[in-house]
Amino acid sequence: MRLDALLLDLGNVLVRWEWRAAFAGLLTDEEAARFHAEADFGELNRRLDAGLGWDDAVAELSARDPWLGRMLAVYRERYPLTLPGPVPGMADLVAELRGLGLRLVGLTNWSAEMWPLAIPTAPVIGTLDGVVVSGVEGVGKPDPRIFRLASQRYALRPDRTLFVDDSPPNVEAAAALGFQAVTFTGADDLRRDLLARGVPVVAP
Known part of the structure; x- marks a missing residue:
């Protein structure tokens, strides 16, 4: 199937995110784990992202x-500490894909207040054709509405767009809507996947 575009997650695809780093030097591992559990941090983070x-x-x-x-x-x-750097190899791959003429759009679950902090850490985000942010839109992955919004806003054909995310439920949701979709495990694995789809990137 022809590929015209990639729809890319940001966190742990283009920029690393490690929530515990915010508490480095302040809390023990046990105290950080207590905060995560008692605050129901996963659900709280989902609500912030929405x-x-x-x-x-x-x-x-x-x-x-x-x-x-x-x-x-x-x-x-201390949120900037949770963004320790770009995901290795992805800036080069994004530049290569742009050179091949593919369109590149971000689709992220991130709070409206915090997501801009990722750009200085991973400047490749600023080279994308655009980014759809859940905290701005009020809806996040895996809700089908945010995939449809991204498709409409950037004129993406799902069957010609590869969705890349480190969350399997998000990948499954995209595939159910007709996107080509892959779970991200690293830049080299993504290169192999793209080669298998006929995209002539440099082999890892």
Whole structure:
């Protein structure tokens, strides 16, 4: 099947994200794990990515447990530490794909406040044709609405677009909507996948 475009996740595809790094030197591993569990951080992060404001999130946790609220405020303040650098090999691959004439669009679950902090860490994000951000749109992956929004906004044909994400549920959702889709495990594996699809990138 012909490939005209890639729809790329950002976190842990173009830029590394490690939530624990925000607490480095402040909390022990056990304390960080306690925060993650008691704050239900996975669900809280999903809500932030879907548009919940950070002030509201801090207030909500503080009402439940002042320590949790303080730790979320610390996490927010030290958020740049959670972005330690670009994903190895991806900037070169994106540049190569652009040179081949493919369109490149980002589709990320990220809060509206925090996602711009990723660009200085992984400047390749700024070279994309555009980025659809869940926290801006108020809906995130794997909801079909955000895939349709990206397709409409950037005139993407799902059957000619490869969706790349490190989350299998998101990949499954994209495939169900007719996208070509692959779970990201590293730049070299993505190169192999692209070669198998007939895209003449340099072999790893």
